[in-house]
Amino acid sequence: MLSIFYHIGKYFLLLGKVFKKPDNFKLIRKQIIHEMVSLGIGSLGLIAIISLFMGAVVTLQTASNLTNPLLPAYLIGYATRESFILEMAPTVMSLILAGKIGSNIASEIGAMRITEQIDALEIMGVNSASYLIFPKITAALFFIPIIVIYSMFLGALGGFVVAMYSSGMTIEDYITGLRYDFKAFSIVYAMIKTVFFAFVITSIPSYHGYYTRGGALEIGRSSTKSVVYTSIVILIINYVLTQLLLL
Amino acid sequence: MIEIKNINKSFSGNQILHDISISFKKGEINLIIGSSGSGKSVLTKCIVGLHEVDSGSIEYDEREFTTMNFKDRKSIRKEIGMLFQGSALFDSLTAEENVKFPLEMYTKKSQEEILDRVNFCLQRVNLDNVNHLYPAELSGGMKKRLGIARAIALNPRYLFCDEPNSGLDPQTGIVIDNLIQEITEEYDITTIVVTHDMNSVMETGDNISFIYKGQKWWEGNKHEILKTDNKELCDFVYASRIMQKFRNI
Numbered sequence: 001m002l003s004i005f006y007h008i009g010k011y012f013l014l015l016g017k018v019f020k021k022p023d024n025f026k027l028i029r030k031q032i033i034h035e036m037v038s039l040g041i042g043s044l045g046l047i048a049i050i051s052l053f054m055g056a057v058v059t060l061q062t063a064s065n066l067t068n069p070l071l072p073a074y075l076i077g078y079a080t081r082e083s084f085i086l087e088m089a090p091t092v093m094s095l096i097l098a099g100k101i102g103s104n105i106a107s108e109i110g111a112m113r114i115t116e117q118i119d120a121l122e123i124m125g126v127n128s129a130s131y132l133i134f135p136k137i138t139a140a141l142f143f144i145p146i147i148v149i150y151s152m153f154l155g156a157l158g159g160f161v162v163a164m165y166s167s168g169m170t171i172e173d174y175i176t177g178l179r180y181d182f183k184a185f186s187i188v189y190a191m192i193k194t195v196f197f198a199f200v201i202t203s204i205p206s207y208h209g210y211y212t213r214g215g216a217l218e219i220g221r222s223s224t225k226s227v228v229y230t231s232i233v234i235l236i237i238n239y240v241l242t243q244l245l246l247l
Numbered sequence: 248m249i250e251i252k253n254i255n256k257s258f259s260g261n262q263i264l265h266d267i268s269i270s271f272k273k274g275e276i277n278l279i280i281g282s283s284g285s286g287k288s289v290l291t292k293c294i295v296g297l298h299e300v301d302s303g304s305i306e307y308d309e310r311e312f313t314t315m316n317f318k319d320r321k322s323i324r325k326e327i328g329m330l331f332q333g334s335a336l337f338d339s340l341t342a343e344e345n346v347k348f349p350l351e352m353y354t355k356k357s358q359e360e361i362l363d364r365v366n367f368c369l370q371r372v373n374l375d376n377v378n379h380l381y382p383a384e385l386s387g388g389m390k391k392r393l394g395i396a397r398a399i400a401l402n403p404r405y406l407f408c409d410e411p412n413s414g415l416d417p418q419t420g421i422v423i424d425n426l427i428q429e430i431t432e433e434y435d436i437t438t439i440v441v442t443h444d445m446n447s448v449m450e451t452g453d454n455i456s457f458i459y460k461g462q463k464w465w466e467g468n469k470h471e472i473l474k475t476d477n478k479e480l481c482d483f484v485y486a487s488r489i490m491q492k493f494r495n496i
Contacts, residue, residue, distance in 0.1 A: 024352050116335035123295055123407075124349050125324035 011207045017129035018137070018203075031135035039101050039136065039202075040143030044150070046100060047093055051084075051151040054092070055158025058083055063168040073169045077159065077177020082186070084155035090190040091238050093151045094197035097144065098230040102205040105136060106226035109209025110219040118210070133206040137199060144198035145191055152190075189245050196237050204230045248273045249294065249405060249437050254303035256286075256293055263289050265462045267303075274435045276428055276451045280442055281458035282483055287441045288332075290458065291409055294439070295327060296320055307405065325353055328398030330408040330427075334390040336382040336397070342369070343378035346397050353401060368396040372426060388419035392426065399430060406431065406438040412447060424450045443483075445490060448472065457483065 022028045062079040109132055112118050121128040156178055163174035205226035212222045249271040256264040263286045271277040281287045292298045294305055296312065305312040307323050315323070336345050346365045350356060356364070369377065372392040382390055391411060398406060408427055412420030424447050431438040442448065448455065452469035459465075459479045467475070472484060485491050 027351055112337075115333055115338075116331045117337055119292075119297055120329065120331060120335040120337075122297060123324060123327055123329045124352065125321040126352060 007207075010211070011204070014129055014133075014207055014210060015203065017127060018133045018206075020127055020130050022130050022134065023126055028131070028135055031131070032138050035135045035139035036143050039104070039139055040147065043097060043100055043147060046096070047147055047151050048154055050096060051089070051093070051154035052158040052161075054088055055080060055084060055155030056162045057158075058088070058155070059159035059162040059174070060166070063162075063166060073173035074177035074180055076169050077163070077174040078180045079177070080159040080174075081156060081178045081182075084152050085186045085190055088155055089148045089151040090193045090197065091234065093148055094144070094194065094201060094234055095231055097147070098197075098201050098205075098234060099227050101140070101201055102227050102230045103223040104205075105202060106205035106209040106212075106223040107219050109133075109206055110212035110222045113210065113212045114215060114219060129210065133203070133210070136202045136206060140198040140202040141195060144201065145194045148190065148194045189241075192245065193238060193241050196241065197234050200230055200233050200237065204233060248308055249439070250304075250306045251294060252304045252306075254290070254293060254305070255301045256289060256298060257301055263461050264293065264300075265460075267458070267461075267463045269456050269463060269466070271437050271439050272454055273437045274432065275438070275453040276431055277437070277439045278442060278448060278452050278455045279439065279458060280448060280455060280483070281464075282443060285458045286461040287443075287458045288409060291407060291439065291441050295329065295407060296324070325401060326404040328401070328403035328406045330391065330394045330398050330406070330411055332410040332413055334382070334394040336390060336393060338382050341379050341381055342374065342385070342393050345382070345393060346400050349397065349401050364400065368400050369393075371399065371430075372396045387414050388416075388422065391415065391419075391423050395423075395426060395430070399434070402434065404436055406436050408438070408440045408442075410442055410444070411440060412442070412444055417446060420444065420446060421450060427451065445484060445487070448484075459483075 059076060059080045062076045066073070066075055109118075112132070118128045118132070121131060159178075160171070160174060163169050163171050205223075208222040208226035208229070212218050250269075251271075252268045254264050254267040255262065267290060269277075269279075279287045279290060289298060293300050300313055303313070307326070310319075310323065312320065312323060337348065340348065343362075343365055346368050347361055350361045350364055354361070365378075369375070372395050374389060374392050374396060377385065377389065377393070382393070385393060395411075406427070411427060412423050415423065427438060427440065428451050430436070440447065440451065449469055452472065455465075455467055455469065455472060456463055457465040457477075457480050465475065465477050465480045472480070475481060475484075
């Protein structure tokens with residue numbers, strides 16, 4: 001139990017180092033762009049496939065459960081939109097990104113630690129935590145909300161494709177559902193959650209990678225641990241923010 | 248010149264370094280030798296500040312390092328070049344970008360000037376046509392040379408080499424030793440080399456400190472080391488059959 005507090009303390013101390021004034025803004029800017037490409041653009045394909053199929057499945061499942069003729073058909077589109085905006089895009093996609101980006105970050109920084117590349121940065125007088133982690137967090141804070149919005153659109157598109165080929169609903173019903181009782185705050189709520197998740201997705205794996213000790217086996221362990229802890233923290237933050245923002 | 252006085256270091260109650268005092272001279276290759284686990288790498292990491300010492304002092308040309316704040320330490324670290332045992336090259340960067348890194352980080356030179364300096368450093372270590380290759384595409388000896396090129400990019404006053412010829416064949420090892428010697432003399436810098444390779448010791452040992460069980464056990468030069476009657480040092484020096492035969496001649 002005490003070790004949890006030890007790690008939480010160490011994590012915040014690391015964040016203190018990460019947010020110190022960078023040595024060279026030009027190099028940091030270059031790193032941020034590099035991270036946006038590697039973490040953000042590299043995830044677009046996976047998110048597209050998952051969102052399209054999940055959107056299609058949510059639509060199919062809702063259609064198969066709404067058999068009561070008293071319930072309007074447009075509820076299918078409405079349910080797809082609400083589930084994607086409120087939960088699927090921000091939370092589920094963040095959990096997926098925690099697996100993809102998180103393991104990547106932990107193993108990349110962990111390998112740099114094991115092969116003394118971090119020591120080399122420190123010897124040069126570079127704040128290694130800031131140089132390695134700050135660009136990843138900044139890139140994620142900028143890029144993950146974009147990925148989440150992209151996922152929302154693709155989820156709706158997946159449902160649209162189902163509506164086109166399904167006999168249970170019409171395209172008009174589906175589009176009416178998508179537009180019905182739309183609250184802009186739902187997007188704000190999703191974005192607030194996403195910003196928190198983006199921070200967690202990059203900072204927790206960075207922490208695990210930065211303090212990796214040992215060899216290749218420990219890199220694997222750091223990577224696994226980072227995905228597990230990031231997922232747990234995402235779920236806790238999701239609950240807390242939902243309680244705070246929606247109720 | 249680097250002077251360390253009464254250095255003590257322990258990890259979780261286990262004392263690794265015991266009261267070590269050594270003077271590392273300018274313009275010479277200062278060797279720290281000892282068997283694996285003797286504490287020589289920990290000593291080097293303490294000198295460069297990667298580990299904090301428990302007690303003792305470290306002076307870089309009469310500038311006390313252990314009590315310095317982060318900013319002052321940073322200014323000294325910019326004067327340090329280090330070659331790591333595994334080279335520690337940034338694998339996501341090309342050879343050229345590796346050497347460019349400290350220059351871009353700390354100088355206000357134009358890209359043209361930086362590129363000139365990069366090419367000069369690469370040529371100085373005899374690396375041609377590797378600018379756009381990644382570390383994974385280089386041989387062990389080339390990686391070491393690239394590590395030296397990166398270490399000298401900012402014209403360091405102090406050069407640290409942690410086992411510079413480990414994992415290299417004897418011929419390439421000698422090339423690296425000679426390169427370190429040439430650079431030390433050419434730039435008149437204080438060079439500290441950690442090694443347990445007797446070839447290196449006999450090639451470059453101007454000022455040798457033998458570390459045994461975390462203590463400075465012996466000090467001398469490459470001529471004196473062959474005449475020593477210190478038992479632990481003799482066990483280390485004459486561990487191989489070739490050296491034993493050499494001793495009997």
